[in-house]
Amino acid sequence: MAEIIAVANHKGGVGKTATSVNLSAIIASKNKKVLLIDMDPQGSSSSWIGSDNKSDSLYNSVYNAAPLETEKTEFKNLDIVSGSYSLATVENKITGTKGSEFNLYKSILKLKEKYSYIFIDCPPGLGFLTVSAISASSGILLPLEAHPLSLRGIVDMKRIISAISSRSESDVDILGIVPCRVHTRRALHKEVMESLEKSFPNKITPVIRENVSLAEAPAHCKPINIYAPKSNGSMDYKKVAAWVMKNTGGV
Ligand SMILES: Nc1ncnc2c1ncn2[C@@H]1O[C@H](COP(=O)(O)OP(=O)(O)OP(=O)(O)O)[C@@H](O)[C@H]1O
Numbered sequence: 001m002a003e004i005i006a007v008a009n010h011k012g013g014v015g016k017t018a019t020s021v022n023l024s025a026i027i028a029s030k031n032k033k034v035l036l037i038d039m040d041p042q043g044s045s046s047s048w049i050g051s052d053n054k055s056d057s058l059y060n061s062v063y064n065a066a067p068l069e070t071e072k073t074e075f076k077n078l079d080i081v082s083g084s085y086s087l088a089t090v091e092n093k094i095t096g097t098k099g100s101e102f103n104l105y106k107s108i109l110k111l112k113e114k115y116s117y118i119f120i121d122c123p124p125g126l127g128f129l130t131v132s133a134i135s136a137s138s139g140i141l142l143p144l145e146a147h148p149l150s151l152r153g154i155v156d157m158k159r160i161i162s163a164i165s166s167r168s169e170s171d172v173d174i175l176g177i178v179p180c181r182v183h184t185r186r187a188l189h190k191e192v193m194e195s196l197e198k199s200f201p202n203k204i205t206p207v208i209r210e211n212v213s214l215a216e217a218p219a220h221c222k223p224i225n226i227y228a229p230k231s232n233g234s235m236d237y238k239k240v241a242a243w244v245m246k247n248t249g250g251v
């Protein structure tokens with residue numbers, strides 16, 4: 001049975017896509033079947049992984065719980081459900097339809113046996129797509145930039161996750177907080193990490209340092225463990241992947 005993990009933060013540009021793509025690829029390289037679902041209408045994780053499939057499968061899933069069409073990637077054990085621009089229009093069409101945020105969950109249920117992990121790369125914001133992804137998940141990974149103001153953002157995310165959990169059968173919660181684009185030498189870093197650890201004990205994953213290979217990898221359509229296996233970015237994401245596997249019993 002798959003562990004379903006939404007990678008979400010309402011703030012843009014914090015490392016959601018980098019975290020979704022690289023954790024999916026690294027865990028897939030450990031002989032686990034992994035599915036990456038690209039919920040962002042911009043399709044960033046689809047293009048990073050080399051998929052230009054613009055099918056409306058995901059749109060149809062969030063709209064009316066239609067079956068998801070998965071696609072193999074060139075990377076062993078890693079499948080993808082691509083995002084498409086049509087996802088951007090679903091929110092307007094669906095407003096007010098009761099229970100529609102569970103459509104994606106219903107579609108994913110049919111795939112749960114096939115995979116060990118399903119990662120959902122969310123768009124920025126807390127709209128219908130992010131709410132659908134959280135409603136379908138067993139745990140949330142929250143990438144953030146290690147900055148004092150980010151703490152306030154986690155509180156907002158926690159509030160929405162609790163609200164979703166209270167009206168669904170699952171008890172979805174934050175699985176981990178992933179500090180991304182970290183400059184370990186900055187004085188601020190230590191301060192922010194200490195207050196994160198204090199506020200969310202046992203929820204803070206190893207950090208992802210700012211790393212140029214991570215910024216380059218999407219243009220080469222390769223996850224970091226394949227594009228630059230010896231880079232800091234690859235080492236850091238491997239540590240986070242091990243943390244995720246340990247904390248979900250998938251070791
Ligand atoms: N650790 C890192 N070091 C250097 N660059 C990074 C790192 N992580 C992400 N980036 C780069 O920062 C930008 C934002 O990262 P990413 O796309 O993963 O964020 P996001 O939260 O998915 O953004 P959006 O909200 O727009 O979907 C990208 O250009 C990415 O290549």
Ligand SMILES: [Mg+2]
Binds near residue numbers: 017
């Ligand atoms: Mg993104």
